[in-house]
Structures are given as structure tokens and as C-alpha cells.
Amino acid sequence: QSVLTQPPSASGTPGQNVTISCSGSSSNIGGHTVNWYQQFPGTAPKLLIYSNNRRPSGVPDRFSGSKSGTSASLAISGLQSEDEADYYCAAWDDSLNGWVFGGGTKLTVL
Amino acid sequence: QVQLQESGPGLVKPSQTLSLSCTVSGGSISSGTYYWSWIRQPAGKGLEWIGRIYTSGSTNYNPSLKSRVTISEDTSKNQFSLKLSSVTAADTAVYYCARAINYYDSGGYVGWFDPWGQGTLVTVSS
Numbered sequence: 001q002s003v004l005t006q007p008p009s010a011s012g013t014p015g016q017n018v019t020i021s022c023s024g025s026s027s028n029i030g031g032h033t034v035n036w037y038q039q040f041p042g043t044a045p046k047l048l049i050y051s052n053n054r055r056p057s058g059v060p061d062r063f064s065g066s067k068s069g070t071s072a073s074l075a076i077s078g079l080q081s082e083d084e085a086d087y088y089c090a091a092w093d094d095s096l097n098g099w100v101f102g103g104g105t106k107l108t109v110l
Numbered sequence: 111q112v113q114l115q116e117s118g119p120g121l122v123k124p125s126q127t128l129s130l131s132c133t134v135s136g137g138s139i140s141s142g143t144y145y146w147s148w149i150r151q152p153a154g155k156g157l158e159w160i161g162r163i164y165t166s167g168s169t170n171y172n173p174s175l176k177s178r179v180t181i182s183e184d185t186s187k188n189q190f191s192l193k194l195s196s197v198t199a200a201d202t203a204v205y206y207c208a209r210a211i212n213y214y215d216s217g218g219y220v221g222w223f224d225p226w227g228q229g230t231l232v233t234v235s236s
Contacts, residue, residue, distance in 0.1 A: 002156055032218035037157075044206055044229050045157065050222035088157055092212075092219040098172050099147075099159040099221075 003028065004089050006102035012079045013110045020105045022072045022089030028100055032092045034072040036065055039086045039104075048087070049074060076107075084109045112137040114207050114227035122201075122234050128194040132207030132227055139188055140165055145210040146190045147223060148181060150203040158203075162210065163190055197234045204229040 005023040012018040022034065033052050037045035047056050049065035052072065062083075064075045072091075076083055089102040118130035132146070139146055147162040161171035163181045171179045175194070183190040194201060206229045212221035 033220045035222045037223070044226040045223075046226070047222055047224040050224075051217070051220055056224065090157075090223075092221060096173055098161070098170055101157040101159065103156045 002103035003093060003100035004091065004102035006089060006105045008103065009106045009108065011108040011110055014079055014081060016079045017075065017077045018079055018107065020074045020087050022102050024070050024091060026070060027095040028091040028093040029067065029072055030070040031094060034065065034067050035090045036074045037088045037090065039088065045088060079109055081109045083107060112209060112225060114209065114225060116205060116207050116227045116230040118230060120231055120233060122197055122232060123236050124198055124234055125196055128197050128201060128232055130192045130205055130230065131189050134188050139183060139190060140185045143211065145212050146183070147208050147210050148192045149206045149208055151206070152203040160192065199234050202232065202234045204231050
């Protein structure tokens with residue numbers, strides 16, 4: 001059972017917009033920034049969004065992040081087949097004094 | 111460009127100690143700017159933060175693993191290491207090392223893991 005809650009799956013067709021949610025509490029998302037990671041099968045996670053809504057160099061602007069209260073969202077606009085991957089949210093947690101992750105969302109491009 | 115590479119036995123017997131190292135290239139673990147973390151992922155499951163070490167040698171561990179985990183650094187080799195004692199089959203996972211930036215600002219605790227090592231599979235089995 002992950003501290004941060006994500007839907008296990010999401011899907012969309014090419015060109016559609018998709019949003020993945022991440023729900024937490026005041027001890028994590030409510031008080032700290034959120035990061036998102038993208039992971040393809042058999043590879044290490046890659047930083048996709050940091051500090052709620054900032055993109056590392058090289059990440060397409062189709063990917064955007066937002067945070068409100070104790071929840072965060074990852075939005076993908078103009079879905080592409082290469083976006084099919086697992087997505088994880090993460091934040092610092094005061095109660096655990098450590099990092100917590102969401103359970104991950106498997107995005108399928110239909 | 112900083113790169114991380116995990117190394118260590120791929121098979122560990124139950125009740126024994128899992129030992130992994132992470133070699134950092136393209137940057138120094140003594141820089142004082144970064145935290146160096148271990149994260150694991152059981153097959154088909156999500157990510158779990160194990161713990162981290164800072165340049166000063168200070169550490170933080172996941173409370174669920176704290177009694178069994180030790181993270182240390184060897185600055186002469188530009189490496190940091192993970193030891194997990196009394197392993198069981200539940201510790202079978204891909205283990206990743208990662209660099210993290212962490213600081214406080216008006217938005218709270220800010221930080222992220224980047225880059226990550228490629229990961230190494232550790233199986234606990236007799």
C-alpha cells in the first residue's frame with residue numbers, strides 16, 4: 001500500500017489529452033513539492049517533472065504538472081505512442097522523514 | 111554528465127546480508143550539494159525509497175527498513191554502498207541508486223532524483 005495514491009491505469013488514443021492524479025496528505029504533498037517519473041519496461045525511472053511543474057531539459061512541453069492542496073496531477077497533451085509507460089509521483093513525507101512514491105500508473109496508448 | 115552504476119551479487123541467501131555499491135562517474139560524491147539514495151522495485155510493483163546519505167556522512171532511512179539498513183560512502187572510490195541484513199524473499203527487487211537534490215524553500219521540501227543508475231536485480235533465494 002503506497003503512501004501516495006495513483007490510479008493503477010490510464011489510457012487514451014493518439015492526440016488525446018490524459019491526466020494522471022496523485023493523492024496524498026498534509027504530511028507530504030500538502031507541505032512539499034511533487035515530482036513525476038516516467039519508466040519504460042526494463043529501464044530505470046527518468047525524471048519527468050520536478051518542483052510540481054518544472055520540466056528538465058529535453059522533456060517535451062506536452063508534459064505538465066500541477067499541485068493543489070494534497071493532490072497533484074500530471075497532464076499529457078497530444079498523446080503519442082511513445083508515451084506508453086509507467087508514471088510515478090513522489091514527495092517528501094514529514095511523518096516518515098523520507099521520500100514516498102505513488103503506486104504507479106500504467107499508461108496505455110490505444 | 112554524472113552517471114551512476116550499481117554493482118554487487120545478484121543472488122543472496124535468506125537471512126544473509128545484501129551488499130551493493132554504486133559507483134559515481136562524472137562528478138564527486140563529496141561535492142556537498144547532493145544526497146545519494148537507494149531505491150528498490152520488486153518485480154511488477156512500485157518504487158520504494160530505502161534511504162540516503164549526505165556528504166557529511168549523515169543518513170536517513172525508510173522507517174520500515176531502518177533496523178536492517180546501512181548506507182555508507184567511500185569517497186576514495188567515489189562510491190556509496192547499501193547493506194541490508196537478514197534478507198527474505200520479500201527483499202527480491204531491482205535496486206537503483208540515484209542522486210538527489212534537496213532543499214527547503216517557500217513551497218516546502220524541494221527535491222528530486224536525477225540521474226538514476228540502470229538498476230541491478232537482487233534475488234533472495236536458497
